[in-house]
Amino acid sequence: MTDHSSPPKVDIEWIDEDVVVRITGDIDAARAAAAQQPVLELLDKSPGRIVVNFQNVAYMDSAGLASFVKLLSRARKRNVELHLVALSEMLKGLFEITRLDTVFNISDSEEAALE
Secondary structure: OOOOOOOOOOEEEEEEOOEEEEEOOOOOOOOHHHHHHHHHHHHHHHOEEEEEEEEEOOOOOOHHHHHHHHHHHHHHOHHHHEEEEEOOHHHHHHHHHOOOHHOOOOOOOHHHHHO
């Protein structure tokens, strides 16, 4: 886990009409909004798809998970594809146990999600 006092770092890269969001740091109840807000703001810019890279996220709790369910709901309302990539084994397990792996588009890499 990372330092619990700092918000996660969110890097955004546009690739044509798509956007890749790379998150670094834990996503828990105290920091879920800080990870979610920049991505929610991207919806106003009408990307073709949003790819969220979790390669540098070691931990996510139920509040973090809920923030991405909310994001998925808003993305669908705007007809924006949301893809999650590079989930650690722990995060994959979290999505599987909650059966959210059947709801989200999950890929191993950014490249696979952008195909």
